[in-house]
Amino acid sequence: MLKERTAAELADALDGMQHHQHNTGGLSMLDEATLEFGWRYPSIGPAQEAFAKARHLHKRSYRTEVGNYSDESWQDAMDAARQLAEALRPLGETRIPRCKERTGWGTCGIGLKDDGTCPATDEHRTTEQ
Numbered sequence: 001m002l003k004e005r006t007a008a009e010l011a012d013a014l015d016g017m018q019h020h021q022h023n024t025g026g027l028s029m030l031d032e033a034t035l036e037f038g039w040r041y042p043s044i045g046p047a048q049e050a051f052a053k054a055r056h057l058h059k060r061s062y063r064t065e066v067g068n069y070s071d072e073s074w075q076d077a078m079d080a081a082r083q084l085a086e087a088l089r090p091l092g093e094t095r096i097p098r099c100k101e102r103t104g105w106g107t108c109g110i111g112l113k114d115d116g117t118c119p120a121t122d123e124h125r126t127t128e129q
Contacts, residue, residue: 002033003098003109007091010034014051014085018078022069027055027077034084036096036111047080047087054080101125 002013010033020026031052038048054077061070099108099118102125110120118124 001109002029003036003096005033005095007037007088007094010037011085011088014081014088017081022058022074024055024059024069027058027081030081031055034088037088037091040096040111041091044084044087044091047084051077051080051084099124 002010005013010030014030014034017023017026017030031048034044034048034051038045054073058069058073058077061073062068063070096111097116099110099112099120101108101118101121103120103123104125108118108120108124110118112118
């Protein structure tokens, strides 16, 4: 699961996307995996938002008449991915601890607060459910 990776590992994965042209699924998973870093670290936030925007624009660039995505929008997404990777790299081995509680959709997976608690405890299943 990408959300379990360190900042450096996510940076490497973002850089590696250049070898997987028009891989919208990979971009989506990296967007989700880096989102919490963007929320927690002001130095990451703008780069993560720019990456999310660029990957959405790429996803919407598909044209039936061509049968493919826009190469220009792919390059924009790769530029944003590279900038996000550069922002993440200084965090190195930083990993965001994730909630392991069960929910109605599976494992919670939300990033834990600094005190180790989950912000979504209302969504956790109890043994009575």
